[in-house]
Amino acid sequence: xxxxxxxxxxxxxxxxxxxxxxxxxxxxxxxxxxxxxxxxxxxxxxxxxxxxxxxxxxxxxxxxxxxxxxxxxxxxxxxxxxxxxxxxxxxxxxxxxxxxxxxxxxxxxxxxxxxxxxxxxxxxxxxxxxxxxxxxxxxxxxxxxxxxxxxxxxxxxxxxxxxxxxxxxxxxxxxxxxxxxxxxxxxxxxxxxxxxxxxxxxxxxxxxxxxxxxxxxxxxxxxxxxxxxxxxxxxxxxxxxxxxxxxxxxxxxxxxxxxxxxxxxxxxxxxxxxxxxxxxxxxxxxxxxxxxxxxxxxxxxxxxxxxxxxxxxxxxxxxxxxxxxxxxxxxxxxxxxxxxxxxxxxxxxxxxxxxxxxxxxxxxxxxxxxxxxxxxxxxxxxxxxxxxxxxxxxxxxxxxxxxxxxxxxxxxxxxxxxxxxxxxxxxxxxxxxxxxxxxxxxxxxxxxxxxxxxxxxxxxxxxxxxxxxxxxxxxxxxx
Numbered sequence: 001x002x003x004x005x006x007x008x009x010x011x012x013x014x015x016x017x018x019x020x021x022x023x024x025x026x027x028x029x030x031x032x033x034x035x036x037x038x039x040x041x042x043x044x045x046x047x048x049x050x051x052x053x054x055x056x057x058x059x060x061x062x063x064x065x066x067x068x069x070x071x072x073x074x075x076x077x078x079x080x081x082x083x084x085x086x087x088x089x090x091x092x093x094x095x096x097x098x099x100x101x102x103x104x105x106x107x108x109x110x111x112x113x114x115x116x117x118x119x120x121x122x123x124x125x126x127x128x129x130x131x132x133x134x135x136x137x138x139x140x141x142x143x144x145x146x147x148x149x150x151x152x153x154x155x156x157x158x159x160x161x162x163x164x165x166x167x168x169x170x171x172x173x174x175x176x177x178x179x180x181x182x183x184x185x186x187x188x189x190x191x192x193x194x195x196x197x198x199x200x201x202x203x204x205x206x207x208x209x210x211x212x213x214x215x216x217x218x219x220x221x222x223x224x225x226x227x228x229x230x231x232x233x234x235x236x237x238x239x240x241x242x243x244x245x246x247x248x249x250x251x252x253x254x255x256x257x258x259x260x261x262x263x264x265x266x267x268x269x270x271x272x273x274x275x276x277x278x279x280x281x282x283x284x285x286x287x288x289x290x291x292x293x294x295x296x297x298x299x300x301x302x303x304x305x306x307x308x309x310x311x312x313x314x315x316x317x318x319x320x321x322x323x324x325x326x327x328x329x330x331x332x333x334x335x336x337x338x339x340x341x342x343x344x345x346x347x348x349x350x351x352x353x354x355x356x357x358x359x360x361x362x363x364x365x366x367x368x369x370x371x372x373x374x375x376x377x378x379x380x381x382x383x384x385x386x387x388x389x390x391x392x393x394x395x396x397x398x399x400x401x402x403x404x405x406x407x408x409x410x411x412x413x414x415x416x417x418x419x420x421x422x423x424x425x426x427x428x429x430x431x432x433x434x435x436x437x438x439x440x441x442x443x444x445x446x447x448x449x450x451x452x453x454x455x456x457x458x459x460x461x462x463x464x465x466x467x468x469x470x471x472x473x474x475x476x477x478x479x
Contacts, residue, residue, distance in 0.1 A: 008037045012215040015256075035215065072282075073194075073235070076114050079290060079300045080107075082327075083262060083275050085283015088115075088194065088235045092282065093226045095200075095254065097240045098264035103273055103291070104239050107264065107298050108196045109134060111237075113141035118194040119162065123150040123202030123212075137297040150212060152205045152221045156228055159195055159236075197225070199239040200254070222257045255279060266293070270386035272307070273298060287327035305332035305443050308385040312413065318405030321416045321445070322397030323436040324389055330432070330439035332416065334384040335394065337401035342378045353383025354398065355390065362398055362421060369425030370471045372406055392420035393430040396449065396473075403474045411477060412447070416440045419451040425470040427451040437462065449473070 009018045011034050016027035024031050072087035081087050088094075098104045109130070112118040118141070122130060127146040134140075149155050197203065200221065204212040208220040222238070229236045238258065255261050260280045266273040275289035290301040301307045309321065309332055318337040323330050335354075342348065351359045359381055366372045381398065383389045389398075396419035404411050418436055420428040429451045430436075440448050441462045448459075452466040467473045 009034050010037045010215070011035075037216065073115070075111055077111065077300065078302075079275065080111065082287050082329075083277050083280075083283075083289045084260065085280060085287075089259070089282045090235060091229050091233045092235050092259040093222070093229045093257070094235065094237045094260045094262065095240055095258045096237055096262050096264065097242050099242050099267075101268060102264050102266050103293055103298050104264055105133075105198055106137065107275075107291075108198065108237055108239055109137070109139060110297055112194060112196050113139045113144050115194040117143045117145075117162075118196070119145050119147060119159065120196045120198070121147040121149055121155055121158070122198045123148070124198055139297065150203050152203050152224055155197065155203065156224060159228060159232065159234060162193065162234075193234045195234055195236045197236065197238050199241060201241055218254055219257070222254050226257055266386060272301070272386050274387065284327060287329070290331075304329070305439060308333045308387065309443065311384070315410040315413045317408045317410050318401050319413075320397040320401045320404065320411060321413075322389070322394045323416060323418045323439055324387070324391055324394060325432055325436065328435075330435050331387070332439060332443055333387055333389060335389070335397045335401045336382045336384060337398070337405040338380040339374070339377045339402060339405040340380075342376055347374075347376060348378040348380075350379070351381040353386065353388050354381050354394070358395075359398070361423070362395060363402065365421055365423060365425055365470060366399060366402060366474075369469070370403070370474045372403060372474070374402070374406065377406065391430075392428075393418040393436075395419060395421035396427060396451075399470055400473065400477060403478055407478050409478050414445055415447040415449060416445045417449045419449075419467075421470060427467055427469060427473065429453050433457050434459070437464070449477075 009021050010016070011018075011025040011028060011030065013030045013033045014025060014028040016025055017037075018026070018034060021036065022034055025033050070090060072085075072089055074087045075081055075084075096104055096108060109120060112120045113134070120130065125133075126148050130146050147155075147158060149158070200218055201213040203221050204210075204217045205220045205224065208214075208216050210217050225236055225238065228234075240254070242263075255278070258279075259282065261278040263276050263278055264273055265276065271292045271294075273291040273293055275291065277283070277285045277287065279285065290304045290307070291298040292301055292307070312319075312334060318339070320335045321332055322335055323332050325331075349356060349360060349363070359379070363374050363379060367374050379402065381401070383394075397417040399421055400411065400417055418430060420430055422428055433450060433453075434457045437448055437450075437457060437459045441459055445462065447463045447465065449465050449467060452468045458464065467476070
């Protein structure tokens with residue numbers, strides 16, 4: 001039968017497919033991202049009489065599944081375990097992304113040295129260069145093995161040899177895995193080995209056209225490594241670079257293929273690094289891990305609140321403290337505001353670590369509901385330490401910081417604030433009030449200003465003041 005095929009054009013940004021080339025993707029609106037794909041779509045329709053014999057799937061009851069052999073592997077890095085949801089899951093494929101120099105390779109090398117019988121395969125550095133970096137970071141690993149390769153087929157064979165399992169045709173061709181391997185793997189027990197590949201943009205497959213880092217190459221290599229992880233039970237970590245837009249370089253489909261996507265955030269001007277999960281099939285995406293970049297590598301920050309408040313000096317106008325919830329963890333951060341008379345016709349609004357649109361909204365509420373003349377002032381807002389204050393609970397502290405800076409009146413450093421501010425000037429309750437108050441008390445604060453509620457939580461040894469609206473708060477604090 002004649003096979004009439006049509007070429008598929010795929011967008012490298014959103015993976016949308018088209019039957020003809022177009023300069024602009026009609027789905028995501030990006031220009032120059034639609035490229036010709038190697039894969040073909042067949043237009044032939046099989047005859048109704050053509051039936052392929054497939055083996056039925058063997059189904060297993062939920063209660064019959066043995067999860068003891070599939071237990072998570074603790075990494076001994078508590079901040080990483082918190083983000084992962086309790087540790088590494090055997091047979092998972094994890095993507096670790098971040099900007100150049102943020103510490104991705106450092107964290108991966110530290111982790112590989114802690115997990116027994118790990119492999120660190122790099123396409124960017126030679127083994128000698130990795131050794132120099134490990135020596136500088138004072139990293140030792142008696143069972144850690146280093147390798148240098150860019151061909152994904154060579155990487156697969158190396159990992160297969162470590163697991164003493166044959167290389168199946170499925171892994172060679174990038175197809176589905178052989179179900180018989182799961183039976184053999186279950187009989188032998190789960191492998192706890194870890195494989196780190198640095199980075200996904202440097203590896204390629206001989207079966208796919210294009211250079212390393214190409215959309216088709218990245219997708220094909222990820223599929224092969226995903227099948228390998230499921231077949232051998234090994235945890236594989238792929239390191240990926242980040243573009244200027246803040247997404248993983250290469251296709252967005254790479255994030256859909258892997259089991260977890262971790263982002264390491266931070267810049268060279270701050271010592272703190274924040275590890276977040278953008279996707280996690282085995283845990284929550286709300287948790288964060290806090291690290292500090294030291295001369296000997298990334299070190300865990302056991303008490304983030306203490307670290308973020310460590311540089312606070314004497315009370316100054318425009319400085320307040322709020323409590324944010326990052327997953328299940330309360331963290332105290334300092335909010336700083338600077339309000340100055342504008343020299344031009346249009347006042348400036350700048351924010352670091354806080355949403356600029358949210359800042360504009362709060363400025364409007366203060367001007368309308370609290371009668372503060374902010375229209376002719378430049379406003380600068382900063383969240384100290386590099387943490388993003390993205391939840392509405394920071395509104396109350398931001399409002400007080402702006403009012404304090406405008407009036408040039410310092411607020412006591414023994415008070416912490418949290419609450420959401422509405423357009424009517426009302427202060428609304430936020431979730432997990434008790435956890436926030438306990439953290440405020442733990443850090444030695446004497447007072448807490450919270451939204452008014454019928455069931456106000458009482459915490460011993462800390463004074464709590466509840467307020468209903470912004471105007472009342474500004475009058476009481478700055479009178």
